[in-house]
Amino acid sequence: MTAPASISLTVNGERIEAHVLPRLNLADFLREHLKLTGTHVGCEHGVCGACTVRVGGEIVRSCLMLAVQVNGVAVETIEGLSDSGEIADLQAAFRDRNALQCGFCTPGMLMAAQDLLREDRKPSREKIREHLAGNYCRCTGYQAIIDAVENTARARMELKA
Amino acid sequence: MKAAAFAYARATSVANALELLAVHGEKARLLSGGQSLIPAMNLRLVSPELIVDIGELAELRGIAVRGETLVIGALTRHADLLKSSDIVKYAPLLAAAVAHVAHPAIRNRGTIGGSLAQADPASELPACMLALGATVVARGPGGERRIAAADFFTGIYETKLAPQDLLVAIELPVARKDAVYFFQEFARRHGDYAIVGLAAQAVLQGEKFADLRLGYFAIGDRPVLAKAADQLIGVAITPALLAETSAVLSDELDPHEDQQATPAMRRHLAKVLLARCVATLLNRPDLHAGGAT
Numbered sequence A: 001m002t003a004p005a006s007i008s009l010t011v012n013g014e015r016i017e018a019h020v021l022p023r024l025n026l027a028d029f030l031r032e033h034l035k036l037t038g039t040h041v042g043c044e045h046g047v048c049g050a051c052t053v054r055v056g057g058e059i060v061r062s063c064l065m066l067a068v069q070v071n072g073v074a075v076e077t078i079e080g081l082s083d084s085g086e087i088a089d090l091q092a093a094f095r096d097r098n099a100l101q102c103g104f105c106t107p108g109m110l111m112a113a114q115d116l117l118r119e120d121r122k123p124s125r126e127k128i129r130e131h132l133a134g135n136y137c138r139c140t141g142y143q144a145i146i147d148a149v150e151n152t153a154r155a156r157m158e159l160k161a
Numbered sequence B: 001m002k003a004a005a006f007a008y009a010r011a012t013s014v015a016n017a018l019e020l021l022a023v024h025g026e027k028a029r030l031l032s033g034g035q036s037l038i039p040a041m042n043l044r045l046v047s048p049e050l051i052v053d054i055g056e057l058a059e060l061r062g063i064a065v066r067g068e069t070l071v072i073g074a075l076t077r078h079a080d081l082l083k084s085s086d087i088v089k090y091a092p093l094l095a096a097a098v099a100h101v102a103h104p105a106i107r108n109r110g111t112i113g114g115s116l117a118q119a120d121p122a123s124e125l126p127a128c129m130l131a132l133g134a135t136v137v138a139r140g141p142g143g144e145r146r147i148a149a150a151d152f153f154t155g156i157y158e159t160k161l162a163p164q165d166l167l168v169a170i171e172l173p174v175a176r177k178d179a180v181y182f183f184q185e186f187a188r189r190h191g192d193y194a195i196v197g198l199a200a201q202a203v204l205q206g207e208k209f210a211d212l213r214l215g216y217f218a219i220g221d222r223p224v225l226a227k228a229a230d231q232l233i234g235v236a237i238t239p240a241l242l243a244e245t246s247a248v249l250s251d252e253l254d255p256h257e258d259q260q261a262t263p264a265m266r267r268h269l270a271k272v273l274l275a276r277c278v279a280t281l282l283n284r285p286d287l288h289a290g291g292a293t
Helices: A026-033 A078-084 A088-096 A106-119 A125-131 A143-160 B014-027 B037-042 B078-083 B085-090 B092-098 B112-118 B124-132 B227-232 B239-252 B263-281
Strands: A005-011 A014-020 A052-055 A058-061 A074-076 B007-010 B028-031 B050-053 B063-066 B069-073 B135-140 B143-148 B153-155 B166-173 B179-186 B196-205 B208-217
Touching (some): A014 A026, A026 A052, A052 A106, A058 A106, A078 A106, A088 A143, A106 A143, A125 A143, B014 B050, B014 B135, B014 B166, B028 B037, B069 B085, B078 B092, B078 B112, B085 B092, B092 B124, B092 B179, B092 B196, B112 B124, B112 B166, B124 B166, B124 B179, B124 B196, B124 B208, B196 B263, B208 B227, B208 B263, B227 B239
Parallel strands (some): A005 A074, B007 B050, B028 B050
Antiparallel strands (some): A005 A014, A052 A058, B063 B069, B069 B166, B196 B208
16 A cells, blocks of 8 residues: 555646655645746645645645545646736835745745735734744744735735725 | 655545554654644654645545534634634634744644644644634544544644544634633744743633633743743732732742753743733733732
């Protein structure tokens, strides 16, 4: 039973069939097998948040899921959110506000920030901090990231108004 | 790091999962949300030969109210608990506590059954189970049995569950209408494991406690239902009594040392939480500093 198992899923809308070893985690599957290297692998035990992706529409730690567990579900990565334009404004706000330096945490930050903005259109700074608390950044000191998320929320509200 | 190689079986039913556990025993581990097990495997702290994935057993997921009992399926996720109006209404302490369990991405996968079976002494939910007087429902080769939360946790990562057992549900008495609760923890970062935390539920009678249950966590090798609370039941609470209770609490606790805190610091924080809890529940700001010095 340590033999590869076959899985069938969609990644960023594209159907994928693969044979994977049980021990392969979702982050490594995305990076090594599908060459989607925007998902970053930091701590590999759920602490840093760099590997955050969407599974079935909800954000998860891809280092804490096995590839065999995503059989039959829809996975979305930073490449998907970026290419579709879903987070173009959020990305621009990060750039404008210098909310990244080395960029290692950025894909996970964007996934977590967009997750918050989908459930709360006008989050307080405290709420933003809380929602992003599971994502480490070692460059920015976080203030600029909070600013960028807050600015995006405000801009989206104005757009709707 | 990466997990060591293991075999993988997707359980098709509770009976199927129990069969697999009966055959493989300690060599197998159940995978529910995986938010404790997978990190432990990635760190090579555990290397099971077989993973029995129960994640798709939908019958184990969900929240139901049956009479005076709230039944929570083992695979109910932390995010489900947060969104549930039944939890807010019938177990508000649990709703408050779950907001402190890790981070959104982890709450989307982690399950209540997994958290309780893992029995990490620094985690929030085991202490809530003590404060709420929960019953753990487990199924094993001998059938189904019920274990009081007070007896369930036996040490660090240790419970009354045998390797062949599957935790299937949690039963909580529906909170009385006059029940009040308090939840607070000290953590370096929101969502991290607590340095010390307190999950408490009480029943008020005028300005006294008719009942007070204090569930401490991250204070030793298992969650603790503080006996010191009994001193505060049915009597008028003075700063002197609170200080005395605080001393009793300090003697009762046996905190551990780790990189986050010394035993002395944990004792101090536990006393701070006691004072805050009592002052908050009784709406007595004068008690806020009580006994923590």
